[in-house]
Amino acid sequence: MTVQHIQTTPVRPPHYPHDEGARHLIHCPSSWEHYLLDAPSLGEEHFVLVGDLPVRHPLFNDGPGYFHDAQLATEAVTEIGAFVGHHYFGIPEDRTGLIHRFSLELTELSAWRALGSGAGEGAGRIATEITAVPANIMNEVPRCLELRLELRIDDVPCGRGSAGLIFLMPKLYRKHLETSRRVLRETPELADRPDGHPHPARPAEVGRGRADNVVVSEPATDARGRYSTWLLSEGVSPVVVGLQGELTGLHLLEALRQSAVLAAGRSAGLDPGRCTLAASEVDFRAQASLDLPLRCIAVPGPRGHDGHGRPAVPVTLTVTQHRRAVAEARLTVVQDL
Numbered sequence: 001m002t003v004q005h006i007q008t009t010p011v012r013p014p015h016y017p018h019d020e021g022a023r024h025l026i027h028c029p030s031s032w033e034h035y036l037l038d039a040p041s042l043g044e045e046h047f048v049l050v051g052d053l054p055v056r057h058p059l060f061n062d063g064p065g066y067f068h069d070a071q072l073a074t075e076a077v078t079e080i081g082a083f084v085g086h087h088y089f090g091i092p093e094d095r096t097g098l099i100h101r102f103s104l105e106l107t108e109l110s111a112w113r114a115l116g117s118g119a120g121e122g123a124g125r126i127a128t129e130i131t132a133v134p135a136n137i138m139n140e141v142p143r144c145l146e147l148r149l150e151l152r153i154d155d156v157p158c159g160r161g162s163a164g165l166i167f168l169m170p171k172l173y174r175k176h177l178e179t180s181r182r183v184l185r186e187t188p189e190l191a192d193r194p195d196g197h198p199h200p201a202r203p204a205e206v207g208r209g210r211a212d213n214v215v216v217s218e219p220a221t222d223a224r225g226r227y228s229t230w231l232l233s234e235g236v237s238p239v240v241v242g243l244q245g246e247l248t249g250l251h252l253l254e255a256l257r258q259s260a261v262l263a264a265g266r267s268a269g270l271d272p273g274r275c276t277l278a279a280s281e282v283d284f285r286a287q288a289s290l291d292l293p294l295r296c297i298a299v300p301g302p303r304g305h306d307g308h309g310r311p312a313v314p315v316t317l318t319v320t321q322h323r324r325a326v327a328e329a330r331l332t333v334v335q336d337l
Helices: 071-088 170-185 249-268
Strands: 007-011 023-027 045-052 096-106 125-138 141-153 156-168 227-230 275-284 295-300 311-321 324-335
Touching: 023 071, 045 071, 071 096, 071 125, 071 141, 071 156, 071 249, 156 170, 227 249, 249 275, 249 295, 249 311, 249 324
Parallel strands: none
Antiparallel strands: 007 023, 023 045, 045 125, 096 156, 096 275, 125 141, 141 156, 227 295, 275 324, 295 311, 311 324
16 A cells, blocks of 8 residues: 655745735655655655636736736746755755756647636636656755656646756855856947837737736847847836846746747737747756846747647747847747637
């Protein structure tokens, strides 16, 4: 007989309205060994993050409302990844967890449709099954975590993904930040700034409704069909802004999403209001600062179709600061029929 021990931890994301309710992280260990000895795990661990789909979130519920926002999955990884490392794998709390790689594929688009759901009708439940595997273990303390994700909406399997986290010791993290800032200061010849004050893109073109949720500028195009936008940091929603004014993962990921949707709309005629990201692969290359402008270059590929005949456009994106790559992404924008 197999006995499964389940530990539930309430999780309330800091940007959710209080009436949205907490989500719960359920730990489903495959062995009692470490918990009977009160020792951290050094093997594979399994979790489930469950909760209601938001219906009044200032960012995720802003826009045409055709799809549930797939940013829910990216937010779950950024919030839960470090928590899991610190509480279940014995990684010291002072080690900063940074995501260096993230991927997500929506496997059942019908489950992500949000039309017809509302606050009065109930918006459904989302569950993210997380498998965490420690890596690069030294002195019985992991330096990295590999996460595998399986998503369900109302018990319908609808997505899968993965993420890689690295945990930096305080001195190494401070050195990492100082080196990044020094490189930016010492290379003025690489300065890259917009000509004048950038104007925000129209909300409808990036799949949003409110102007303060637009985090990219009106794009410029070149002869090679590239769309160049600037990441906006002034006048944007506090949902995406860090507590200390730093560039948050949500801010950067939302800028990538908006740039991809905008490029797919202008290059291939996709309707932003009926679009979502069917697939995302993001690699984070360097630390960025909001003190200097960030440029996002989007290169849309040819318009094609997914396996169900829906219009789809692949978009390759690069975010740079002082011409140094901060993030690289390969996104697929799909329009529902």
